[in-house]
Amino acid sequence: MRREWERELGSGGWIGLGWECAEGAYGNRVGSLTQQVVWAEEYARVRAPGRVGHIGENLLAPTLIAAGDEAQRRRxxxxxxxxxxxxxQGYSEPEAGSDxxxxxxxxxxxxxxxxVSGQKIWTSLAGEADWCFVLARTDPGERRHRGLSFLLVPMDQPGRIEVRPIRQxxxxxxxxxxxxxxARAPxxxxxxxxxxxxxxxxxxxxRGVSTLVQQIGFAAELAAVVAxxxxxxxxxxxxxxxxxxxxxxxxxxMRWNALRTLGAAGDAGAPSVAKLLWGGWHQRLGELAMRVRGAAAALGPVDWSARAPYELDALQRLFLFTRADTLYGGSDEIQRNIIAERVLGLPRLER
Structure with missing residues (x-):
């Protein structure tokens, strides 16, 4: 159903409003920054279906516009x-998460x-995705950030790609x-x-307009905790x-900070500051969701016919999921290193 919804949005030109390209060049509308914010916030406010095209629309597409060739953009x-x-997104690995x-x-x-040969982990949407952009080493004689290439890999390669869900x-x-x-990477x-x-x-x-959208969801979760x-x-x-x-x-x-930094080109610390702010805030909200309910927070409605003794409610899921907020997407420690080194000019961390 959510894939059908993506196609419905696409038929109206509502995917790619923030792409820096000529109007309609790839079948998308192009909106000003203000229009992008209005669209995204109203979409979140009416609780429209969760987007499954975020990674392609907001991560890969702007990257292809900036660094890809015309044949890749047209494809x-x-x-x-x-x-x-x-x-x-094929970035993190078991021995190379934040590093x-x-x-x-x-x-x-x-x-x-x-x-391509190797393993990636914490890959969102891997079981449903048609393509994966993979960071891999193409020059074995180089170390660290040298000798890496950004490859586009089709996921439909039986025997060459295996996806294993991680149960949380x-x-x-x-x-x-x-x-x-x-696996073939053409x-x-x-x-x-x-x-x-x-x-x-x-x-x-x-991060950018999506940060403001995220905060609409945060506001709804906070309202549930208050209730x-x-x-x-x-x-x-x-x-x-x-x-x-x-x-x-x-x-x-968080909202004022997001508005202040929105569209601030070249601000190397803005994404890291935003991640530090929302990661810690959301984790504390999960803890508060349990605290306001006291001992009852550890219980759930019992359904003896179910295979499990009870199902988690929304606030319990909030608490458990937010344990990871300060880790995924770049741990808090890594974000602080980025701010220290790239913004404040402090000495680089020795490795």
């Missing part, structure tokens, strides 16, 4: 704009393309392990060896009441 952008092809330059996935030339403690499996065994973006530059450019685009505090009487506790007010105030600060 991939119209399909993304129509909502027909979904993408996943992306330490990755071990390799790719060797094979005719006009490459063959919340019971869901949004993330996956992906194993590549000589496209390289930006040229061989330019992978680190292309990948860092993509990460710089990862639970009112129903259970926890709002009468002055300490909990102060914590609820603090969460509300910090959410407003």
């Amino acid at each position: 991939f952008l119209p399909a993304i704009a129509r909502g027909e092809e979904l993408w996943c 992306l330059a330490g990755l071990r996935t390799v790719a060797v030339r094979d005719g006009g393309g490459y063959r 403690m919340s019971g869901t499996a949004e993330f996956n392990e992906v194993f590549f065994d000589g 496209h390289v973006v930006g040229g061989e060896g330019a992978g680190w530059r292309v990948a860092m450019g993509l990460l710089a685009r990862e 639970a505090a009112v129903r259970g009487g926890a709002v009468r506790d002055p300490v909990l009441r102060e914590q609820l007010v603090r969460q509300w105030a910090e959410l407003r600060v």
